[in-house]
Amino acid sequence: MAITRRSVIALPVLAAMPVRAFAAEPVKIGYIEALTGNAAAAGQSIKQAAELATEIINNPHPELAPLTLATKTGGLTNLGGAKVEIAWADNQGSPAVAQSDALRLITQDHVVALTGAYQSSCTLTSSAVAERYGIPYLAGESAAANLTERGYKWFFRTTPYGPDFARLYLDFLAAVAKTGMATSKIAVVHENTDYGTSVADSMVQTAAARGIKVAQRIAYNANGTDVSPQVLELKNGKPDVVIFISYTSDSILYLKTMKTLGFRPPIVIGDDSGFSDPSFVKSVGPIAQGALNRSAFVPGKPDSLTYKINALFKKKTGRDMDDTTARSMQGFLVLCDAINRAGSTKPEAIRDALVKTDLPASALMINYKGVKFNAQGQNTLAYSLMIQLQGDRYVPVWPTEAASAKLELPFKGWS
Amino acid sequence: MRLSRAWPAALLLVLVASPFFSFNPFYQRVAALVALAAISASAWNVIGGYAGQVSFGHSVYFGVGAYAALLVFTKLGLPPIAGAPLGILASLAISVIAGLPTFRLHGHYFSMATFAIAALAELLIINWNFAGGAIGMMGPATARSPADLLFRSALPYYAIFLAVLAVLLWLTHRMQRSRMGFYLRAIGAGERAAQSLGVPIRRYKLYALLLSGAFTALAGSLYAVMIGFIDPDSGFGVLISVNMVVMAALGGAGTLFGPLVGAVILVPLSEASNAILGGGSSGAAYVAYGVIIMLIARFCPGGLAEWWRVLTRTRRRRAA
Structure with missing residues (x-):
């Protein structure tokens, strides 16, 4: 000893x-x-x-x-x-x-x-x-x-992990595309430290493997106080889908700026973190109606x-x-x-x-x-659901068999 | 006078040797971390202590050394330690490029300029995807050869760090008694006065920065070898610079053993407070750390070295 x-x-x-x-x-x-x-x-x-x-x-x-x-x-x-x-x-x-x-x-x-x-x-x-x-x-x-x-x-x-999340979003978008909505023009907006960069990398790679090219990729500093240049850049690109990989204060800022500048893409996805923060729902919930998110945990019945x-x-x-x-x-x-x-x-x-x-x-x-672990020790049965902000809380909307509410598209935002 | 010198020397010797006789791996790791922190704090001391040029940008050197080590591993497949000479070379170049303009500034302006350079460097690294960008780089997952310097025990690291520290302290000791040492102290005491006496101040400040930067870069490489991971924050973060300054200031800036004493106190303190308090009451570790720094700043701003000098000269003088 x-x-x-x-x-x-x-x-x-x-x-x-x-x-x-x-x-x-x-x-x-x-x-x-x-x-x-x-x-x-x-x-x-x-x-x-x-x-x-x-x-x-x-x-x-x-x-x-x-x-x-x-x-x-x-x-x-x-x-x-x-x-x-x-x-x-x-x-x-x-x-x-x-x-x-x-x-x-x-x-x-x-x-x-x-x-x-x-x-x-x-x-x-x-x-x-x-x-x-x-x-x-x-x-x-x-x-x-x-x-x-x-x-x-x-x-x-x-x-x-990263690739699983990217696959989830792409599967979801493919399912949405079958309903006749355009989902091919994807913009990825991510904060520029390890979290945002690594998830964005997975997103771009996984999409490329399926022959989808991410149309816009915008990195930004999460501690910044103004995101209007990024929102204007997005607005000019006219994406069908915007995926935010953001922390709390910056995701709140994005929603506010999008409202001010009148930018409302048809599909908005927030990658967990910022969009899942209770203060996000509290402060910008009313102008983020229909925002999508992922979660591996949904209380259910x-x-x-x-x-x-x-x-x-x-x-x-x-x-x-x-x-x-x-x-x-x-x-x-x-x-x-x-x-x-x-x-x-x-x-x-x-x-x-x-x-x-x-x-x-x-x-x-x-x-x-x-x-169940594979040879590398990764759980092969890990899984997440798509959830959507409806009213003041997120509800599971996809895949359909796990959904408790109906998927509402396009993104309503503040209207 | 003799006795007062023998005491700390004996205590230091026991402390230095103790990890080799300890069977406690955590104690050995803390000892290695102390030696590593002492290298960078002592290196900082050359320019920040002796020459009185308080740099808050030394994280740049540390980061360059650390990144050099893991870049040669990730890009060339070499053992990380092979990056150390490259890191030192890069640090010399940085000293010249950053030193020449900033040495025109004095006092707080110099500190602010170095701080700005460090902040800029961190931003550049975050956006430099070749070097892992914001995610950083990792070292060898498992040892491919002994040259990878991956040990389960911290003792080999401790021995390496100690050797580097000894070389640095020996160089500093030599410098202290040489013309350069006198010049640097003259610069630290008053740049204008030194200049009026014919001290080539910019040249000697540059010499000091070259030496200081090179050893800080080496400390960075050694850090990367031991920890096996580097990202912008752990290489170029502002805390890296602050730690060097605080350790040197606590022990006594501008003294040979001051930074070492600072490291011997602060590193175990932060490790132990994290071990004892970290889990139970979060944040308490930071509070303890902060209180001690405040006490030092209030009651012995010259660092413990100053305190010790006063204590040994007039044994019985105690306030109140």
Whole structure:
């Protein structure tokens, strides 16, 4: 153990850090999140969802069956009812800090597996540590394509990622085209840091693979205070579809500017983030009627699992569960399920169980078609739905079998 | 006087050697991060401390070094460390191009100009798609050969960083006692006065910047090798520069060991506060960090080096 000859030396703070000698009964899982910094709001929401998840796992919840790990007795049944415990770490939005976090969780807290870490850059560096130590790492929410292209043995990802989103939009547009609406002229507007750039790249590549050329691609700075040049450029291009890959304040600004300049394209799609932010709906909802969005989590009918989970989350936090939070929570549940199936806390056993994961849609608290990993560790059954802003909330509109409301096109905006 | 010098030296020696005798991987990693931060803070100290030219743009050098390392890996398939000499060469060019015009400015104007250059550099990198643009670049996922310098333990990194730091401190020590050291301190104390005494101020400021920039770039390359990922924010972000300034100021700018002392205090502090407070009460880590910096600025603005000097000279003088 970490008993060293350094006790004489300074840095008592470091020495005072929690050092658990033997893995006691509870199963400890490391959760790296953006608890402070730019993405703190998302990180804190994920933390609340993870607390809900541990509560569900550790206590009897037969009413939530067939959700995995919602049992009559509580705890991980194959491990003698062991409770799940989370060791939290804050990545502060920094790839270097995330790497320190992973090392600390593995070597000091002796976690049996890791999950996180929100920003793709943080997931990248922290999972590299897990790979070197041979500890399973499950990414529930990071969507950068290169994460699963590294040939890692210990890395798994449940969330849909860039190309999945691009495919969803193109499939949706193809379906809309069948109704006689023009959808061939696509404009992609994206903020210019990693999130916007990577999703836009996936969009352009996936479209090109289907022989569709993205007509306009406009990058902008999300911290800017004026987007009228971009909106005028869009207006001149007369696109059939505008896809926004934006954060919150900038997406609000776009809607306001579009109204001022009288630009109303027939189809408006917002890629999650900004368009999903509650403050977006509150401030520009009335002038963004008919805006489309994606989500992997739609509460649906009152007897569905998604609805029940959303109700529990709302009771705990006062908010509805959002897409990112749900993806992270589902990732954590899949990891816990694998540990339970492994019946062991040995890394090899957990990894084997993860490889063999084959969860049906009915066992999930999210709208994926299931969870099954390919050789790279990517979930092949990850899935999202198209939702549309109608009134003051988003409702699922496509694909039709999952829709609870009728798709309303063209984009109404403010009329 | 003798004793007062022996004490800190002995303490430093124990601290420096301790990671090699520790079996705690996290402690070793923190030690490596301390050494790395000490390299860039000590490099900054040459121009910012000795010559008194407070640069807020050193992230440019750090970023150039870090990007050079991962560019040679992504584009040429070479081990990242092979990019270090290129990063240093680029830093020398930048020193000349950026130094000559900005050295005409004094005091806050110089700081603001360097800040602007750093902000500009970050924007350029964000839009430079060849170097990964806004997304950044990653290092080798797994070690292809020992030259990739991918280790599970942080100890080899610590040893490398320590060696680089030793070379830098030795150079600084030599410089301190040479004509250049006197010139730089004269410039720091008062540029006009120095000039009136015949110190070729712009030439010597440039020398200092060349040395400072080169080692900061090397620190950037080493960072990229260890962390294995670089993006505009972690290479060119304003915090990179601020950290160098704060560490040097805390320990004592313009002293040989000041920046090292600053790194020894601040890096473990931020790592430990993140470890202890980070998960439970978010933001508390930042608060603790901020309070300590405020205390230093209020009670010993000359840095701990100044404090130590006063303390050892007049042992029993304590305010209130």
